Every structure is written in structure tokens, then in C-alpha cells.
Amino acid sequence: MKPNKFFLPTSTVWIGKLLAILVFVTLLAGCSSKKDIYYCPMHPHYTSDRPGTCPICNMDLVKKEDPFEHKDHTNASSSLQAAESLSKNEVHLAETSSDGNSKELVLSFEKQQSIGIKTELVSRRNLVKKINAYSSVAYDPELYSALSEYKEAVRSSEFLSPEIIRNLQLRLRQLGLSQDQIKIWTSGARDPSELILGGKSGRAHIYSQIYESDFTTAKVGLPIKFKTDVYPEKEFIGRIKSIDVILDKNNRTLRLRSEVSDPSLLLKPQMFGDATIEVPLQKILSVPTSAILDTGKQKIAYVQTAADRFQAVSVQTGKNIDPWVEILSGLKEEQRVVTESTFLIDSEAKIRFGSDSHTH
Template sequence: MRREAMKKESRAPWRPSGEDPLEVLRAAQALVSRGEEDKPPSSEASSEGVGELRDCGGRRKRLGSRHFWGGVVLLLLLLGGGIAYRYREELSRAWSGVTRRRGAEAPRSAAKTIYYCPMHPEYKSERPGECPICGMTLVPLDSPSEGATHEHPGEAAEGTFPPGTVRISPLKQQLIGVAYGEVMFGPVIHAIRTVGKVTYDETKIARIHPKIEGWIERVHVDYVGKFVRKGQPLVEIYSPELVATQQEYLLALRAKEMLGRSSYREIASAADSLYEASKKRLELWDIPEEDIRRIHQRGQPSRTLTLYAPVGGFVLARNAFERQRVTPETELYVIADLSTVWVLADIYEYEVPMVRVGQAATMTTPAFPGKVFRGRVTYIYPQVDNVTRTVKIRLEFPNPGFTLKPDMYANVQVHVHYGQRLWVPEGAVLDSGEEQIVFVAHEGGYFEPRRVRVGPKVGDRYIILEGVRAGERIVTSGAFLIDSESRLKSALQGVGHAEHGRAPARGESKASPQRLPGHSGHEP
């Protein structure tokens, strides 16, 4: 009976009391030590006494063991509670991080993987393989801006920008070579560059013919290329008709002197008329007033008539030799004034609307490197060359010192002034043929595609009529790759819209439909 009671007592669960654990441990240790010291007194004792002593010792050992391990457990619990209280904040943060990772990975694993073609984003498949259009290997669908929405709390959300806006990380920008510029507002001057050829000013070329028939007695200008001044004698011509006319003039002069004092007014008037007619005839033969006065003073006709240069310049052609018979059809000299020269240049058809008569132009020549000649446009020819598809323009340049020679080649620039205009670099505009796009850069690596209306191209710049404002930061290099990224994202957004309409997966509520990662702007 006593053994059964001790067994029941040893099997009963231990309950903590209000005793000090250390005191319990000490008492248990003392009991164990005391039990080891208690040994049977002798072999002659009765079996009943020995059995009672064994039962008592076993009971004490079990009781001490329960108190010992209970104290150990209580001490470990107190130690663990103190450690947990000391590091409670770190454990809380670690647990919340594990919870967020599990929550982020759960929708991703639950969503169905969709594959698409990088070259044809409109083609999508639920199985890996090859694109039937180009044969390219399909890749899993992944948003280009995944994880970027909340990466920087101070930046604007992607949903606040217009459709097509894409975010590119700084590392990716460096890899694709993105460069930035600004929309500028200022004077725009375009220089049309072309080549030209120097030629004579056709309005300053003189062709000299005699007005009487006769023979050349003397030649004063006897070679081509000679420079002559205006009024310089060229040739002397003997003409019997000229001598007769001079004699008529002298007779009319004497008649005027004799009959001019007559009392008959009609006779005096006739004498004056004959004198004026004879003198006028000499003037029409290009006899200078000084020579006529000399004939008047001398009272005798001159044997030869001297022809003088009507303009100053260079002799281009000569057909005057001594003892040569000449008529009014004979061209004796061709003289060109080179104080101004013409330059004939060719421009393309699309440049014709930019050129106006009177526009300023500059010219350089290989013969005089570094020297700039300044002139203006004087004429635009009305026809297009059917071979070169160019239009010829004429420019006029002053030629002091006769530096420019006819038939010289020259490099010409016609300056077109557009005034104060809005412009961007050429590399900033993406022209697809149907529309022109400029990417505007925002804070946080966001790039917004902006449709613009482009004016004429001026060198390496485009005039912008509308679409952007002065001072906006734009992409000047790498815009093509950004455009590809933007178009790919638009295609992926189309896939995201399709995902909104699918049936919810297991464990997914209908109230919160699954989204593609990174597309925070798709609200149901």
C-alpha cells in the first residue's frame, strides 16, 4: 500500500510554488547527499527493515529530482524572458521583415507565369518556347520598373506621370549612354553652305563698236587683259564721211556768223538751225565736246576720230589693228569692270524657301585662306536643274583691289535669320515619320515621352513650335533605347490589364485582384 501511494505521488505533476528555486536546488542536493550516506547497518537486519529503508530512500531521490529539474526549467524560463525583453525591438523588426517577404512572395508564386517575345511584346504565351514571328526565345514577363515605386519615398509615384513614362535606374542609364540637355530659347541663325564660282558682273561689261565706217590709223590699247580707265583713248579711225561732216559743221558755223546779223529773221534762224544740226551729228558719232570745240577754234576738220573707253576695267577681247577697215558692226573691244563681281552658287530644292533676295552672305576662297568676303543675294533663278535638282542663286560681292578673279571657286554661306525661337538638339527628337517625340527627364530617373511639333531643321538643331517649354530637362543621347523601354512597358501594361480579368487563383480573394509587379497605377 505504501509503495502504491509513493508511486502515485511520484507520478503526480510538479506544480511551481512560491519557494525560491535556489533554495529548492540546495535542499534537493542535500537530500541526495544524505541518501548516499545512508547505508544498510549490517547484513543481519531483517528484510522488512531493509525494504522500508529502500522505499524511503527511493522516495526521497524522486522528490529531490523533481525539485531539481523544476528549478532548472524555471531558471531557463526566467533567463529566456530577460533576453527576449532586452532584444525585443530587434526581434520585432526581424519578424516583420520575414512577414513582408512571405507576403510579397506569396502573390508572385500564386500568379501564373506569362512569357513574351522581347522583339514583339504583343505576342504572349503561358508556356516557354520560341516566338512564331521571329523565332526568338520567349522570356518570363517582368516589369521594367519592378520594385521602383517605393524604393525612394521622397520621389513622385509613377502613376502621377502621363502614360508611357518609364523609370530607368542610374546604372542602366550609364550603360545605355543617356545624356541630358535643356530646351533653349534664343536667336536662331542658319547657314546654308554651298560652293560657287566667281564671274563678271554682266551689268558692267562694255562692248565697243564704231558708229562710222573707216580705217584704223592708230591703236592705243594693243593687248587683251590691259587695264584701262574711263575716258582713256582706245583707237583713232580715219573716215571720209567724218571729214565731210566736219566740213559741213565749219560751213554752218561761218553761215551763222555771217547771216546771224541779217535783218531778215528767217535767214538768221535758218543759219542757226543748220549749225545746230551739224554739231548734233558730230555728237551722235561720239565725238567729245572738247574735240568739237577744238575743231571750232582751229577752223579745220580733223583727219581722224579718237574712240575713248566708256568704262574703266580690263580688256576681255580685242579686235582692233592698224589699217583695219571697220564698220558699225565691228566689235573692237570688250571691257569688264571688276570693282564688283558675281558669284553663282547652287542650293537644293528644300533650301529655296529659306533664301530671300537681300540676305547677307559670306564667302571664302582657297586662294585666300582665312579671308572672309561679305556680300548679299541679288537674284534667285527661276528654274531647277533637271540633273542636279538644284537652283542657282546669284550673289554680289565688292572687289576692292581686284582680289577676286573670275572663274575662281569659292565656299559660300547664306545666313538665314529665324529670330528668337525655341529649339532642341537634333539628337533629342525621335522622328517616326508620323510623329516626333522628345523625352523629358524628371527627378528619380523618370522619363516622360512628349509629342512635339517640329519646325525647320537648323544645322544640328530643331526649331520646336509646341510641346515643350524653355528650361525643361530633356534627353539628348540614348533616346532611342529609352523609347524602346517605354514601348515595352506599354506592352507589359496591356498584359497587366488582361491579368485583371482572369479568375482568382487558389487562396486569392476577388476583392483584391492580382497585379503584375511594379504596375501600381492599375487601379480596379
């Protein structure tokens, strides 16, 4: 009997099956070793190898499907492409600003709304800085003794050398009295015993401690309000009379001496309380404190250069006058700065531009 020409030997069939099995195993190994990829639907350029949230918008990351594994995932693939297209339309980079100096971030109006961006003008404002100072009713035997000695020396000046009187006066200056205050205390208008026995003639003397950072702000003549827990409903109003000339090296503070109205003589020596000093500041170039980002190396703000463009600029700040901060340099009047979602814009700029996203 002649062999059928269509009949394959048994060994050939087994070899074919073995090859098919090897190919299948190879495909399975490749699929099992492949890592999952997760992406942000709003920022598809951000990917991760594990579930989590997007650092830009805090949305949950979505697993990226492999089209070769599931042929019926056409809709997921098209959604990813649509999200990528939307992101490219909403957020893209401008390598240089209109002045050609630094990079800009471009955000569509819809994108600005979605992350909650708000802006405000850089303006000159009339502000009031409040300084809160730990205070007490004066009890100062050292100053009392120095004033008494000086008064006695002035009365006996014909028997004393001018150098002795100058030295006594220098001691009073070291204790914080100005020349005008020395004249007042030694002319009879003030009785030095008020410093150890309490106020007279409807006034009380208040000592307050302010930090050296507030020294340039506090001035003689500014109004002061003193309150104590002993009389929680009362507020004693007065003015700063003098400021010490020597800084306390231990706690970096200066002492203020004030006089407040106390017609009922309620305040007693060494009674504790808090003083509030209100300092009017005229036409201060300022922005909300939320507009400033402190990177550790510099402070930056994001200026809106056009309806859809934002640029990071380095700024120098001055006094903090909550909720405002003084601008010394880096911003100009009538510029518009981001005051809300500043951190989100900065994160977006860092992801897209890298570490050089800030102007230096």
C-alpha cells in the first residue's frame, strides 16, 4: 500500500506541538513580567508603577490598560488619548516670556477654574501693623534711685564737678530715658516715687518688651492699649514715652516705657498684662501673604503676564502686616499675582520645567 501524501509522521506532529507550547510559555512569561502603569486622567504625563494620587491635582491614578491584552478596551484607550489631548490643550509650555527673560506656564481658563486659581493686584495700601507685647505695671527701684541721685546732684551742682553730673545723666540714658524724659522726671512734673509705689494723678507707667525685629516700627509717641486679666473688661489707653537704647542679649528684646490713663488708680506695680501697639503704615507696596512661596533659597510669586500665562519671579519681602506682606523688590504696582492655588501652579511648573522653573 502506498503511503498517503498528506500523512505527517508522528515525530513531526510532536515537534510542531512542542514549538507551539514554547511560544505560548514565552508570551505568558513576557506578560507576567510586565509592570502595571498608572496615570492621572488630568495630567497623563505623570505616571507611576503603583496606585496613588496625582501630586498636582490629587486625583486618583488610573491603571493604563494594555491593548494587546484586552481587545475590547478601545474605549479606555480612546479616553486616555482624549485626556492627553485635553491636557496638551489646557497646559503647555512657553519657553520664554514676552520679555524673553524667563519661562512661562500657560493655563487655559478652564484649567485655572478647575484648580481654583485666584489673583490680586500688587498695590500700595494704607496698612496698620499690630505689635503685641508682654507688659507689666512699672516697678523700677533702679531707675528711681538713679533719678533721685541725679535730682540731688543738680540741686547741689555748685558743689559738684560737671563730670559727676554728666555721669549721672549718662546712667539715666543707659536706663532708657531720653533727654526730654530726663527733664520731665527731674523738673517736678513727675514724681520718681511713682516707679515704686504706683501711678499718681490718674496715670500709670507700663513697661513692655518688644522683639528687635519690631524696633524700627515702634516709635515714641505711638498709641498703646494695655489690658490685664485683673480687669478683663477695661482697656487702659496711653502712648509710648521712651524706648531703651540697650538690647537684652538673652531674649533679643527692647523695653518700651509708656504712660496710660488710670483715673481710678486701679493698676498696681508689677501687675501683668498685654499691650497692643498699632503702627499706621502709609502706601506700602504689598500683596497677600498667600501669594509668596518660600523655597528655602528664595521667595517667589507667580505673576499673571496674560490671561492664560503665569511667570515665577523672585521677590524680597519686608514687614509682615497680616494678612499682607510688604514687597521690597521683584514686583511692580498694578501687576497681578496668584493668591490661591499658588502651590499647585508651582508643582506644575516644576514637573514641566524641572528645577530651573524659578527666575533667579
